[in-house]
Amino acid sequence: MNHPSSAKTIRKVITASSLGTMIEWYDFYIFGMLAKTISTQFFPEGNPTAALLSTLAIFAAGFIVRPFGALFFGRLGDLIGRKYTFLLTLILMGGSTFLIGCVPNYATIGIAAPILVLLLRLLQGLALGGEYGGAATYVAEHSPANKRGYYTSWIQTTATLGLFVALGIILLVKSNMNDAAFNAEWGGWRYPFWISIVLVGVSIYIRMKMSESPMFSKLKAEGKTSVNPLKESFRNKANFKMVLLALFGAVMGQGVIWYTGQFYAQSFLENTCKVDFEQSRTLMLIAIAFATPFFILWGWLSDKIGRKWIMMVGMALAIFTYRPIFQTFLDDTKYEVPGNISPKNLDIHTSLLSGTQDSLLISTSNYVLPDGKKFQTIQTDTVFYNSGQLSIGKINIINKVLHKATYWKFVGLIFLMILYVTMVYGPIAAFLVEMFPTKIRYTSMSLPYHIGNGVFGGLVPFIGLLLSTTYKADPLVGLWYPIGVAVLCLIIGTLYLRNKIDRNIKD
Numbered sequence: 001m002n003h004p005s006s007a008k009t010i011r012k013v014i015t016a017s018s019l020g021t022m023i024e025w026y027d028f029y030i031f032g033m034l035a036k037t038i039s040t041q042f043f044p045e046g047n048p049t050a051a052l053l054s055t056l057a058i059f060a061a062g063f064i065v066r067p068f069g070a071l072f073f074g075r076l077g078d079l080i081g082r083k084y085t086f087l088l089t090l091i092l093m094g095g096s097t098f099l100i101g102c103v104p105n106y107a108t109i110g111i112a113a114p115i116l117v118l119l120l121r122l123l124q125g126l127a128l129g130g131e132y133g134g135a136a137t138y139v140a141e142h143s144p145a146n147k148r149g150y151y152t153s154w155i156q157t158t159a160t161l162g163l164f165v166a167l168g169i170i171l172l173v174k175s176n177m178n179d180a181a182f183n184a185e186w187g188g189w190r191y192p193f194w195i196s197i198v199l200v201g202v203s204i205y206i207r208m209k210m211s212e213s214p215m216f217s218k219l220k221a222e223g224k225t226s227v228n229p230l231k232e233s234f235r236n237k238a239n240f241k242m243v244l245l246a247l248f249g250a251v252m253g254q255g256v257i258w259y260t261g262q263f264y265a266q267s268f269l270e271n272t273c274k275v276d277f278e279q280s281r282t283l284m285l286i287a288i289a290f291a292t293p294f295f296i297l298w299g300w301l302s303d304k305i306g307r308k309w310i311m312m313v314g315m316a317l318a319i320f321t322y323r324p325i326f327q328t329f330l331d332d333t334k335y336e337v338p339g340n341i342s343p344k345n346l347d348i349h350t351s352l353l354s355g356t357q358d359s360l361l362i363s364t365s366n367y368v369l370p371d372g373k374k375f376q377t378i379q380t381d382t383v384f385y386n387s388g389q390l391s392i393g394k395i396n397i398i399n400k401v402l403h404k405a406t407y408w409k410f411v412g413l414i415f416l417m418i419l420y421v422t423m424v425y426g427p428i429a430a431f432l433v434e435m436f437p438t439k440i441r442y443t444s445m446s447l448p449y450h451i452g453n454g455v456f457g458g459l460v461p462f463i464g465l466l467l468s469t470t471y472k473a474d475p476l477v478g479l480w481y482p483i484g485v486a487v488l489c490l491i492i493g494t495l496y497l498r499n500k501i502d503r504n505i506k507d
Contacts, residue, residue, distance in 0.1 A: 013142045014154045016210050017135040020090050020203040021155060023196070024131045025162025026169075027097035028124055030192045032059050032263060032461065033166050033281075036270070037182075037189045041105040042113045049469060052271070056462040058118050062125035063458020066450035069129020071230065074443035077134050078229035081220070082141075082442065086134030087207050093127035094200030096120045101193025105185045125454065133446030140433040146303055152429035153299020157292055160421070163262055164288045167281050169195060174278065219438055229443040233436075239444060242435050247448035249497045250431065253315045253489025254424040255457025256482035260322065261417035262288070264460050264478065268326060269410070272468065272475060273333040276401045283407060287414035291422055298426030306499035307427040314423025315490045322479050325413050330475060332406050456485055 031038065035055045043051035069089075077085035100120045106113045136155050143151040173188045182188040211217075219225050226232050234240050266284050269275040298310050402410065428449075436444035464478030471477045 010142055010151060013139055013210070014151060016203075016206045017139050018154050018158050020086070020207055021131055021135045022158040022162045022165065023199045023203050024090060024093045024128055025159045026165045026199065027093050027162075027196050028062065028128050029163050030097070030166045030170065030196075031062070031100065031121065031124075033163075033170055033266075034189050034192070035059060035267075035461075038117075040183065041185065041189075042103070042117050044106055053462070053465060053469070054114070056465060058114070058121050060459050060462040061118060062121040062128075063454040065122050065125035066129035066454030066458070067447055069126035070133060070446035070450040071129075071443065072126065073130020074133055074446040075229045077130070077137070077442035078226050078440055081217075082134050082138040083207070083210055085442070086131050086138070087204065089127040089130040089134065090200060090203055090207065093124055093131070094196055094204075096123040096127065097193055097196040097200075101190040101196075108185070129446065129450045129454065132449060133442050136429040137433060137442050137445065140430065141438070148433070149302035149307065149427050149430040150296065150300040152433065153296050153302075153426045155429055156299065156422075156425050157295045159258070159425070160262065160288055160292055160295070160418070164285060164292070166192065167285050167288075171278060171281055171285070226439040229440045233440045233444040233447070239436065239440070243444055243448050245492075245496060246432060246435055246445070247452050248489060249493035250311055250424075250428060250489065251448050251452030252456040253452075253486045253493065254311065254428055255453040255455075256460055256485045257315060257318045257424050258421050258453065259457040259460040260318070260479070260482040261414075261421045264464050264482070265326075265414055265417060267461050267465070268478075269329060271465070273329050274400050275333060275410075279402055279407065283411045283414055286411050287418055291415050291418035294419055294422035295426040298423055299430065302427035302430060307431040308493065308497045308499035310427050311424045311431070312490060312493055312497075314420045315486045315493075317423075318417070318420045319483055319486050319490065321416070322483055323476055325417065326476050326479060328413060329410065332409065333400055333402070 036052060039048065039051035039055040043054050045051075073085055073089055076088075097120075100117055103109075103113055103116045103120070132155075135158075136152055139152050139155055140148055169192045173191045174182050177188050180187075232239065234243065262284070266280055269280045269283075270277065302310055432445040432449060433441065460482050463481045466478075467481065468475060468478045
């Protein structure tokens with residue numbers, strides 16, 4: 001049966017649940033947004049690629065433990081209630097995030113630095129594993145049957161909004177200091193971690209005033225709550241079948257599309273295409289801002305036509321367009337530096353280096369290329385000055401500042417990928433809630449969600465970079481992982497998922 005609350009109560013529930021969940025996503029994602037800087041702080045110097053891979057591995061570790069958090073906190077939520085369980089996850093997440101910002105770097109405490117960061121990252125993953133299922137369940141159990149997709153879609157916006165807030169705060173901090181100050185041991189990169197404690201405090205205050213969900217309260221009053229949620233969820237063949245179908249028919253595909261569109265894309269632009277730090281983040285911010293309302297649209301539409309085909313179409317679009325989109329990123333940022341560059345176009349540092357010829361260092365400069373693109377910073381190992389020309393021994397372009405037309409083209413392509421995210425993610429909370437009965441819902445829906453997102457989705461940036469550094473001939477090789485997972489999920493979902501609209505979720 002369904003036990004809807006008043007519209008006023010629903011608004012309060014959505015606000016309190018969404019704010020807390022958004023803050024948890026913010027806490028979880030600032031680590032990934034600052035991966036390149038963190039890699040220089042918590043790992044030894046000498047091999048930046050290995051340090052970045054190690055940082056992304058720690059980032060991925062937080063995703064891998066999310067299913068364990070889902071089991072632990074899901075069981076707790078089905079035993080004692082939704083409210084206090086995801087209040088606990090918020091406190092755990094906020095404390096871990098703040099402490100990551102307090103860990104001294106590798107130069108100060110050596111190997112203890114990455115170990116401490118890893119442990120705190122694992123705590124973050126456990127906390128997030130318990131948060132989402134509680135928030136989605138809590139909202140759904142307050143919602144009227146014919147608006148469940150619409151109301152739960154507000155929870156779906158929180159992951160993207162958390163990413164948006166993380167990007168915004170990082171850019172705000174970065175814009176008020178130079179690179180040296182931002183990347184120093186106790187520099188500006190730590191501020192987003194410290195700011196978290198204030199955001200968490202506000203959310204805890206709001207959540208303390210919330211009441212338990214009416215469906216769970218009724219179940220508890222009647223003495224019908226689960227005695228052993230784990231056993232009832234996974235040893236009951238019929239329920240376990242639904243868990244597997246949810247994972248392989250919907251959630252794992254949704255997970256890889258989420259992290260490709262909003263994480264791998266930004267990592268690819270920054271590390272492979274060498275797009276300027278601020279531009280790679282502002283174009284993400286703009287695309288996210290325009291795409292976020294579509295979570296609500298698809299959630300609303302799923303109440304009218306069902307959840308299945310909206311998610312399946314989103315997966316299919318991603319499968320067929322990912323490689324052309326990323327190839328465009330490569331093509332529009334590719335430029336071969338000529339062997340000889342006139343000295344008048346470069347800011348030359350005047351100190352001489354030892355060598356058989358007069359050698360000069362090129363300092364930070366703005367060099368406007370013939371096609372209108374501007375490479376903001378170039379770095380060289382050896383530059384020889386001969387007869388009014390610079391013969392380049394080795395040159396490496398660090399940052400590329402995109403021309404205005406190219407910049408907005410990239411915003412449009414990122415928007416398109418996030419639109420796919422909204423299609424697969426907007427309806428999925430209602431889809432999962434409707435699959436399982438109230439007494440084991442928190443546990444049953446949390447596990448497939450966090451395996452699909454935490455393991456399959458969370459590994460996208462790490463596996464993408466690992467594949468691209470292993471198979472260097474194809475710069476797009478990292479896309480085969482999310483595409484392959486999405487293809488498998490699309491086939492299973494198309495064949496085995498039903499598109500019915502459940503008007504009454506199970507007690």
